Amino acid sequence: MTDSTVNPPAAPSWLSPEARAGLEVPITRTPYPPLDDSAAWQEFIGQVDTMVTGMLAGMPSLAESALIDADGVPTYVVTPPGAPTGDDAPVFLNIHGGGLIMGAGDLTRVMTEIGAAGNGVVNWAPDYRMPPLHPFPAALDDVATVYRALLAVKSPDAIVVGGGSAGxxxxxxxxxxxxxxxxxxxxxxxxxxxxxxxxxxxxxxxTLADVSVGLQSLREANLLYAGGHALDEPYLSPLFGDLTGFPPTLLTGGTRDLFLSNTVRMHRRLREAGVDADLHIFDGRPHAGFGNAPEELAVTLETRSFVHRHLGLG
Structure with a gap:
């Protein structure tokens, strides 16, 4: 099988030139390796990680990072400029994205440094294990280990948990x-x-299969991650879990995001469970966001305001 390409529709005219340019690039669908070919998956993941590293090379970051061992899980501690520090300082447990198969190693650090400025507090970013060598529940085990390590040194009301996409x-x-x-x-x-x-x-x-720039169906990757478990198990698909008792939740997405249904359905499930949930859908925003376009500032400010409000930072 070979790559296939479609041209998305024209971007909304009101968006900035930078945002429109990002939305009008051809959408390329790349076939996945066979599920049982571990070597091919490792090669595929390495190629995508290299591509993402190149894409992020121009994104600015002034954060400072240190790699720690959180009860056996390598974890980057990322401190953006102006973030409160010290024993009582809050922490954002930042779980990286990447389709549950990508973004390991130093790329975890890079992605967290870029995103940490948006929430303005110290971030802990687990470099969790992933397929094909480590299918479910390895990644969940790792982030749970880091959460328990955080609880050993921080009050739960000083912790916010979050992530984008697979995170x-x-x-x-x-x-x-x-x-x-x-x-x-x-x-x-x-x-x-x-x-x-x-x-x-x-x-x-x-409906958005030919509109969502930068994201195609991840079904094969999901099966690789699940490792033989049913995809609708709540630990694999939290949309189908019991969400009662969840803390206040912020959800963000966009009208050109393949995961738009995930976002709005999760918001509805949270509301039905009695959870205080805020939903912000941005017109034209793709899955990976607007990047350096000015429209992304609104997402950053909403996130920062929400995080600081619930951490009592004003």
Whole structure:
């Protein structure tokens, strides 16, 4: 099989030239390796990680980073400029995205440094294990280990858990598991266009298939991650879990995001469970955001305001 390409529709005219340019690039769909070919998956993941590293090379970051061992899980501690520090300082447990298969190693640090300025507090970013060598539940085990390590040194009301895309999956799954294990909830939860339904049953997986720049169906990657488990199990697809008792949650997404259905359905499920959930959908925003375009500032400010409000930072 070879790559296939489609041209998305013209971007909304009111967006900035930078945003429009990002929305009108051809959408390339790349076939995945066979599920049982571990070597081919490792090669595929390495190629994508290299491509993403190049794309992020021009994104500015002034954050300082240190790599720690959080009870056996390598974890980057990222401190953006002006973030409160010290024993009582709050922490954002930042779970990186990457389709549950990509973004490991130094790329975890790079992505966290770029995003940390948006929330303005110290970030802990687990470099969690992933397929093909480590399928489910390895990644969830790792983020749960780091959450327990955080709870050993921080009050739960000084912790916010969050992530984008696959990181949103693991963030929500972490809280389901924390409930099951009797661990306290954090002060808040941030889900940026979360991959909370690995079955991809939502409407936007059909309606936005030829619109969502930068993201194609991840069904094969989801099967690789699941390692033989049913994709609708709540720890794999938190959309189908019991969300009662979740902390206040911020959800963000966009009208050109393949995961739009994930975001709006998760918001509705949270509301039905009695959770205080805020939803912000931005016109024209793709899955990976507007990048350096000015429209992305609104997303950053909403996230920062939400995080600081629930951490009592004003």
């Amino acid at each position: 949103g999956n693991l963030a929500a799954a972490l809280l389901l598991r924390a409930k099951d294990e009797g661990l306290p909830m954090p002060a808040a939860l941030v889900l940026n266009t979360p991959e909370v339904d690995l079955t991809e049953s939502g409407d936007s997986f059909t």
